[in-house]
Amino acid sequence: MAKVYICKSFFPEVFERLKGVHEFKVWEGAEEMPVEALLREVPDIEGLIPVANRISPEVFAAAPKLRVISNMGDGCDHIDLAEATRRGIPVGHTPNILTETTADLAFALLLAAARRIVEGQAFARDGRWKAHAHLDLPGVNVNNKTLGIVGMGHIGSHVAKRARGFNMRVLYHNRNLNAESLLGAEYRDSLHGLLAESDFVVLTPPLTAQTRGMMGRDEFAVMKPTAILVNAARGAVVDDEALYEALKEHRILRAAIDVTSTEPLPLDSPLFTLDNIIIMPHIGSAVPEVRKGMMTMAVDQLMMGLRGERIPNCINRQVYEEK
Numbered sequence: 196m197a198k199v200y201i202c203k204s205f206f207p208e209v210f211e212r213l214k215g216v217h218e219f220k221v222w223e224g225a226e227e228m229p230v231e232a233l234l235r236e237v238p239d240i241e242g243l244i245p246v247a248n249r250i251s252p253e254v255f256a257a258a259p260k261l262r263v264i265s266n267m268g269d270g271c272d273h274i275d276l277a278e279a280t281r282r283g284i285p286v287g288h289t290p291n292i293l294t295e296t297t298a299d300l301a302f303a304l305l306l307a308a309a310r311r312i313v314e315g316q317a318f319a320r321d322g323r324w325k326a327h328a329h330l331d332l333p334g335v336n337v338n339n340k341t342l343g344i345v346g347m348g349h350i351g352s353h354v355a356k357r358a359r360g361f362n363m364r365v366l367y368h369n370r371n372l373n374a375e376s377l378l379g380a381e382y383r384d385s386l387h388g389l390l391a392e393s394d395f396v397v398l399t400p401p402l403t404a405q406t407r408g409m410m411g412r413d414e415f416a417v418m419k420p421t422a423i424l425v426n427a428a429r430g431a432v433v434d435d436e437a438l439y440e441a442l443k444e445h446r447i448l449r450a451a452i453d454v455t456s457t458e459p460l461p462l463d464s465p466l467f468t469l470d471n472i473i474i475m476p477h478i479g480s481a482v483p484e485v486r487k488g489m490m491t492m493a494v495d496q497l498m499m500g501l502r503g504e505r506i507p508n509c510i511n512r513q514v515y516e517e518k
Contacts, residue, residue, distance in 0.1 A: 197241040197262075197501050202228050202248045205267070206487045209494055217242065217501065230254070237261065242497045244490075247458070250274040255282060263500030267493040268480075269293060271510050272402040272429060280511045287496035287506040289489040291349055293480035298353035300479045301397055301427035304451035305342075308423045309395070310334040313473050335394075335423065335448070337361050343368070343393030345386065345409075346400025346428060354397050354427075355380050366392060391417045395425065402429035410434060415441035423449045427479055430456040439465045442472055453479050 199219040201210065213219045220236065222228040228248055237243065237258035243250070246267050255261065255278050264279060265287040279286050307313060311332045318324055318332060342358045344351045347367040355365045355378045365380040368389045383389040386409070390396060396418065400406045410424075411434040418424075424447060426433055435456050441447045443465075451473040455466075458477055466472055480486060496506045505515055 198239050198260075199242040199244070199497065199501075200233075200236050200240045201244040202233065203246040203267070205246070206490050209487065209490045212494060212498070216498065242501050244493050244497055245274065247273055250279075252278050255279070255284075263287070263497055263506070265493045265497035265500065265506070266510075267489050270401055270429060272431075276511050280514055283514050285500055285506050285509045285514050286511050287493065287500065287508050288510050289492045289496075290508055292488045292492060293485050294349040294353055296482050296485045297350050297427060297479040298357060300453060300475075301350065301354050301399065301425055302357045304425045304427065304453060304473060304475070305395055305397065305423065306337060308425065308449045308451040308473055309337050314470070335421070337363070337395070339363065340394040341366065341392055343383075343389040343396045344380070345369075345389065345396065345398050346406075347380065348399065348401070350427065351397070351399040352378060354399065363395075386414065387417045390414055390422075391419070393422060394419065395423050397425045398428045398432055400428050400432060402431055407431050408434050410437070412437045412440070415446050418447050420446060420448065422447045423451070425450070426452040426454055428454065430454040430458065435464075435466065438472075439469070442466075442469050445471075449473075451475075453477055 201221045342363045344367040347369040449471045453475040
């Protein structure tokens, strides 16, 4: 019977399958588990399910018995994968299950920014709606516009499918041409080329050393002044200061983001002073059945790993190849 730690008490009924098989503990706090608390819990554990918790070399060093990490989520940028691989620890994640839901939100943000949905609600609630408005809140048509998708993976390709319903021309910038024939999208090998052509830009790449800060001052400078940016990837893909400047100086029209470089975004962030940005609290997969499916998959993969079986959704598969 292995010792397991779960860093968030999402859907405790899912943990029932662990009973009698492994000894497990769960962080019950409403806030994210502090690193100090995590360091106290990990010395004897063999299996770990993090959520957004930073699993740093310090955590690995404090957990000498750790054999398996099964992340509840698709992105694993909060886990030091190099350290996990060096220690021979497989890291599982939960891709695909959140694809449709996150694509829904990405396209909802696109529409909300284009038609100024959030501003419109405030306009009505604040009593500014005095008569039939003509162009009090002028919006932007989505139909027949050009959409540029940066990162045509699972989520990006599903955003492209939704764009087809709006007769959008779809461009994409990716490491390869994986979706061109399937979706009728046009590949652009240059990020700047895609940005210069696009009326809307949706970011869905994973956060890596190559994508961190990929949207900076130079990138905003080549975008259309009428363009709208949507970030449904990771906050650190965008340089916050550069985004603030681009919106403040109207180098781009608007932005809608579900992720920020620091989460929660501090209330004193300059981004909150702008009226041409929608900021959401990272709710891309926040649908109960989706989140429950993610935790179920995380528990299943943890148990497989502890039995010595290969995790099907292992993000550092080289740990198996090296054995």
